Every structure is written in C-alpha cells, then in structure tokens.
Amino acid sequence: xxxxxxxxxxxxxxxxxxxxxxxxxxxxxxxxxxxxxxxxxxxxxxxxxxxxxxxxxxxxxxxxxxxxxxxxxxxxxxxxxxxxxxxxxxxxxxxxxxxxxxxxxxxxxxxxxxxxxxxxxxxxxxxxxxxxxxxxxxxxxxxxxxxxxxxxxxxxxxxxxxxxxxxxxxxxxxxxxxxxxxxxxxxxxxxxxxxxxxxxxxxxxxxxxxxxxxxxxxxxxxxxxxxxxxxxxxxxxxxxxxxxxxxxxxxxxxxxxxxxxxxxxxxxxxxxxxxxxxxxxxxxxxxxxxxxxxxxxxxxxxxxx
Amino acid sequence: xxxxxxxxxxxxxxxxxxxxxxxxxxxxxxxxxxxxxxxxxxxxxxxxxxxxxxxxxxxxxxxxxxxxxxxxxxxxxxxxxxxxxxxxxxxxxxxxxxxxxxxxxxxxxxxxxxxxxxxxxxxxxxxxxxxxxxxxxxxxxxxxxxxxxxxxxxxxxxxxxxxxxxxxxxxxxxxxxxxxxxxxxxxxxxxxxxxxxxxxxxxxxxxxxxxxxxxxxxxxxxxxxxxxxxxxxxxxxxxxxxxxxxxxxxxxxxxxxxxxxxxxxxxxxxxxxxxxxxxxxxxxxxxxxxxxxxxxxxxxxxxxx
Numbered sequence: 001x002x003x004x005x006x007x008x009x010x011x012x013x014x015x016x017x018x019x020x021x022x023x024x025x026x027x028x029x030x031x032x033x034x035x036x037x038x039x040x041x042x043x044x045x046x047x048x049x050x051x052x053x054x055x056x057x058x059x060x061x062x063x064x065x066x067x068x069x070x071x072x073x074x075x076x077x078x079x080x081x082x083x084x085x086x087x088x089x090x091x092x093x094x095x096x097x098x099x100x101x102x103x104x105x106x107x108x109x110x111x112x113x114x115x116x117x118x119x120x121x122x123x124x125x126x127x128x129x130x131x132x133x134x135x136x137x138x139x140x141x142x143x144x145x146x147x148x149x150x151x152x153x154x155x156x157x158x159x160x161x162x163x164x165x166x167x168x169x170x171x172x173x174x175x176x177x178x179x180x181x182x183x184x185x186x187x188x189x190x191x192x193x194x195x196x197x198x199x200x201x202x203x204x205x206x207x208x209x210x211x212x213x214x215x216x217x218x219x220x221x222x223x224x225x226x227x228x229x230x231x232x233x234x235x236x237x238x239x240x241x242x243x244x245x246x247x248x249x250x251x252x253x254x255x256x257x258x259x260x261x262x263x264x265x266x267x268x269x270x271x272x273x274x275x276x277x278x279x280x281x282x283x284x285x286x287x288x289x290x291x292x293x294x295x296x297x298x299x300x301x302x303x304x305x
Numbered sequence: 306x307x308x309x310x311x312x313x314x315x316x317x318x319x320x321x322x323x324x325x326x327x328x329x330x331x332x333x334x335x336x337x338x339x340x341x342x343x344x345x346x347x348x349x350x351x352x353x354x355x356x357x358x359x360x361x362x363x364x365x366x367x368x369x370x371x372x373x374x375x376x377x378x379x380x381x382x383x384x385x386x387x388x389x390x391x392x393x394x395x396x397x398x399x400x401x402x403x404x405x406x407x408x409x410x411x412x413x414x415x416x417x418x419x420x421x422x423x424x425x426x427x428x429x430x431x432x433x434x435x436x437x438x439x440x441x442x443x444x445x446x447x448x449x450x451x452x453x454x455x456x457x458x459x460x461x462x463x464x465x466x467x468x469x470x471x472x473x474x475x476x477x478x479x480x481x482x483x484x485x486x487x488x489x490x491x492x493x494x495x496x497x498x499x500x501x502x503x504x505x506x507x508x509x510x511x512x513x514x515x516x517x518x519x520x521x522x523x524x525x526x527x528x529x530x531x532x533x534x535x536x537x538x539x540x541x542x543x544x545x546x547x548x549x550x551x552x553x554x555x556x557x558x559x560x561x562x563x564x565x566x567x568x569x570x571x572x573x574x575x576x577x578x579x580x581x582x583x584x585x586x587x588x589x590x591x592x593x594x595x596x597x598x599x600x601x602x603x604x605x606x607x608x609x610x
Contacts, residue, residue: 164582166473171577186583188586189582191474191587193497194587196533197529197533200592224496224502227501227502228533231537231540232533273476278482278486279493280493280494282499283503287505
C-alpha cells in the first residue's frame with residue numbers, strides 16, 4: 001500500500017515485530033513495537049492490529065517470538081474470538097515449530113493471496129462503478145493489498161467512487177478513507193444509517209466487504225452492521241460481494257448460528273459522547289446468511305453460495 | 306414528561322418563548338430564550354428545538370412574536386425543509402393573524418394529540434415487549450408525551466425494554482435515553498449497526514418510530530436510517546409502527562420520492578472525529594416506503610398502509 005507516496009505494509013519483521021498502530025490512524029502514523037509474544041497478544045487484544053488476516057500474521061510472528069510455544073498458542077488464541085485466521089495461523093506455526101521462516105512464509109502467502117483476490121475481484125468492477133464498503137478490509141487489515149480493498153485498488157483507473165460507511169462503534173471507515181486517500185481513490189464517508197438511503201437512490205452499484213470467519217454453508221461473520229447492509233443490498237438488487245482468503249473458511253462450523261459473537265466494552269460506544277446510558281450493548285460482529293451474498297471473492301476464484 | 310422528578314415540557318410560553326436547549330442534552334439541562342421571530346428561526350435551524358411537532362409549536366410562537374407576519378412566515382418556512390408541521394403551523398398562524406392565543410391553542414392541541422397517540426399505541430404493546438426506536442420522537446420532539454415514545458411511556462408498567470439506536474450523525478438516541486432514564490424505563494443504547502443484529506437474534510418484538518412528513522400513499526420521511534431499520538424489521542417479521550399526528554400527513558405529496566431530502570453540514574458527521582475525509586455526505590432523512598410499515602399510529606386511530 002502507499003503511505004505518503006511510499007510502499008509500506010501494515011506490519012513487518014525488523015528483528016522484532018513492527019506494526020502501524022491502527023488505534024492512532026487516521027490522525028497519526030505511529031509504529032508499535034512488539035518484542036515478545038505478550039506484546040503481540042496485547043496488540044491483538046487492544047486492536048493495535050486488527051482485521052482477520054493481519055491478526056493472523058501478527059500471531060504468526062508472536063509464535064516465532066515465544067520461547068514456550070504451547071503457552072504462546074494458548075495466550076494468542078485467547079485474545080479475540082472471531083477471526084478464524086488467528087487460530088489458523090497459530091496452528092500453522094505449531095506445526096512448523098514456531099520458526100521465524102514459517103512466519104515469513106505465512107505472511108508472504110497472505111500478501112500473495114490478497115493480490116490474487118484483487119486480480120480476480122477487479123474483473124467484477126465496471127468502469128465508473130460506485131462501490132460501498134463497510135469497516136476496513138484494506139491493507140491495514142491484511143498486511144498489504146487488503147481483501148475488499150484489493151479489487152478496488154486494482155480498479156483505480158476505472159474512475160470508480162467508493163462509499164465508505166464510517167462503521168460505528170470503532171469508526172474503522174476512517175481507516176478505509178485514509179487508505180483510499182493515500183491511493184488517490186475518490187470516496188465519501190457516510191454515517192452507517194445513510195448506506196440504505198444511497199442504495200435506494202440508485203447511487204450504489206455494488207458492495208464489497210471483508211470477512212472474519214466463513215462457515216461451511218457460506219454464512220459470513222464480519223463487523224457489526226454487515227448483515228444490515230447485505231439485507232439492504234438484496235432489497236435494492238445490488239450485488240453484495242465478500243472478499244476473503246480461503247483461510248477465513250472454517251469447515252468445522254456448519255452455519256453462522258454456531259459462530260460465537262464477541263461483545264466488546266461499552267466504552268467503545270460511549271467514548272465519543274460524554275454520557276453514560278444505563279446500559280450499552282456492543283456486539284462487535286454479526287452474521288450475514290449466505291442467501292444475501294452474491295459471491296465470495298477468494299484467491300482461488302469466486303465462490304457463489 | 307418527567308425531568309428530575311418534576312413535570313416539564315420541552316418548550317413553553319413565559320412572556321417570551323422558552324425552550325430546553327436540545328443541543329446541550331443529555332449533558333446539561335439549559336434553557337434557551339427566544340424573544341423574537343429571528344431567534345425562533347435560529348433555534349429551529351440550529352436544532353435548539355428539533356422533532357417535527359416541536360418545530361411546529363416553536364414556529365407558532367415565532368409567528369406570535371413577529372410584527373410583520375408575512376415576513377415572519379417566509380423566514381420560518383426557510384429554516385428546515387422536511388418537517389411538515391412547520392409549514393402547517395405557520396399557515397395556521399397566518400389564518401389566525403398570528404395571535405398568541407392561537408399559538409397556545411396549537412400547542413395544547415399537539416400535546417393532546419400526542420397523549421391520544423400514546424393511548425392508542427399502548428394497546429399494541431404486550432407485557433414484556435422489547436421495543437426498538439430510532440432517533441428521538443419523545444417529549445423533547447413534541448412538547449410533551451412524544452409520538453413514538455408516548456405509547457412506550459404509557460406502557461411503562463408492562464415491564465418493557467427499549468432498544469435505543471444511538472442515531473448517528475447527531476446521536477439523538479441519547480435524547481431518547483435521557484427521557485427514558487427520567488421515566489425509569491429500562492433500555493440499552495446500541496450502535497445503529499447493531500439494530501439488525503438484535504432483530505435477527507430475536508431480541509426485538511416491535512419497532513416504533515416517529516415521522517417528519519407522510520405522503521398521501523403513506524411513505525414516511527423520517528431521520529436517516531429509518532428506512533434501513535424498516536427493511537430489516539420486515540425481513541425479520543417484526544411489526545414496524547410509525548407514530549405521528551395527522552398534521553404530519555402532507556396530502557399535496559403523492560409519494561415519498563417527491564419529498565425533498567435535506568442534506569446537512571459535513572461537520573455533523575466529522576465533529577466526533579478530528580479527521581477530514583475528502584468528502585462527507587450527510588442526508589438527514591430518508592423515505593420508508595409504505596410497504597414496510599405495519600401501521601401508522603395517529604391520534605385518530607391506527608392507519609394500515
């Protein structure tokens with residue numbers, strides 16, 4: 001991805017693990033250093049790094065940094081429950097005795113898969129398309145290229161326009177806006193409430209989002225609000241694509257109902273306003289049933305649920 | 306409505322017009338004084354007062370305060386385009402030569418209609434119901450009782466629970482939370498993105514919202530995001546009610562497509578984050594087609610579109 005005109009990744013190895021601190025963006029570009037598996041676990045839990053593929057890559061390096069690999073695996077798997085890549089990466093590293101070369105290979109593989117997702121997905125984007133995306137499934141979330149943003153990056157000469165849901169509560173839409181700005185791709189940020197409005201007005205040609213976990217019947221767990229946008233897309237006859245590497249598929253789960261939804265701190269919702277309601281509920285993800293998904297763009301082609 | 310245990314209204318006449326400043330709530334209870342039609346116009350435009358019926362009441366007093374009634378009518382009608390009550394109230398005052406007694410009558414009539422909406426709507430609420438509402442259609446928006454909140458207020462002994470959409474960009478859900486807290490009604494505030502999730506989880510029994518304008522085919526203009534929640538309610542088999550006085554119906558408009566949607570300042574979206582995307586789009590309302598509406602609760606009964 002481009003950052004201030006230079007090629008950069010969201011995390012890289014430099015004797016220790018270095019990560020763009022996503023809690024500071026888009027306000028400040030700051031690098032977080034994780035020199036131990038404990039620091040990597042902290043970075044995942046506190047969302048210094050976020051996005052399922054990037055979490056997997058950080059965890060791979062966390063395994064490489066650890067002395068006690070079994071303890072490290074347990075610690076890392078406890079950080080966040082939804083992203084399937086996390087579990088996939090930790091198991092892969094266990095099979096490879098936690099070697100740093102295995103972590104490098106894992107990361108290069110993710111980057112290559114995302115590039116491939118971009119190539120495959122780009123073909124779906126017509127000249128002048130207006131594409132809506134939710135949350136951030138960009139290079140920040142996947143080390144490079146992104147999943148949902150990979151096809152968009154590759155289609156940037158097609159005079160496209162991107163509608164960016166601000167994505168409350170954590171406003172990851174701002175990360176997407178920051179990435180698109182770096183690439184010079186035209187876009188507008190909107191309140192999540194306005195996505196349906198622009199769909200109904202005929203101003204959205206397609207939707208592309210990422211995924212945190214995909215059940216074997218193709219139900220998709222992704223950032224809270226994804227389900228809402230999928231229902232609205234279907235209602236308005238707009239294609240709704242999910243872009244994700246095959247590592248996101250969890251064959252052990254038959255359908256979305258069996259995916260445990262993480263509920264995060266109330267503070268994520270309340271911190272933009274200085275008022276404490278008697279109760280806050282803050283589910284971080286939701287499930288989009290396969291019936292609302294036009295296709296899942298993977299590195300191996302497009303899967304039609 | 307109860308405010309700190311005492312009965313209060315959102316606006317009242319005390320030689321001049323006094324209004325609860327809704328820009329300061331729920332953080333601070335402050336009274337705004339409007340001693341001229343210019344100040345009333347300012348209060349409507351800047352959303353010191355908001356909610357279609359309350360805007361109408363403020364405008365009625367604005368007409369009473371003015372020397373030049375024709376000029377006042379033009380000024381008030383230019384403040385905000387969506388709320389039908391505004392135009393209805395100004396025309397009513399013009400017919401009554403802008404007399405203060407007419408303004409009082411107008412306001413008492415609104416309060417009585419809202420009370421009646423509460424009585425009629427309360428019968429739709431079963432014991433233990435979990436009701437979702439969007440934006441604030443409470444006493445703040447209507448001088449007293451509210452429209453969507455009137456049935457909820459009257460059902461408060463039925464062990465109900467209210468899901469309150471935070472309602473970005475302006476977060477009027479916090480006004481709803483503030484009102485419900487004053488009345489001791491159990492509720493939780495959620496990100497707008499989570500409304501669909503809780504519907505799909507079977508945790509929402511019904512939806513009640515207000516309306517800014519209703520076309521003659523019963524399409525409803527209301528706060529941005531209302532359309533999204535209506536589609537999701539239908540998808541999940543949840544009754545979706547609109548509560549509004551008859552003055553909200555605009556017989557001159559055949560359907561929702563002909564209602565002009567106000568687009569407000571980008572700053573409403575950006576002010577919670579200190580980052581400026583290249584573009585912000587901020588439609589303040591959307592249209593909910595009649596097909597998604599189970600019933601419109603009015604002071605004269607329930608209209609089924």
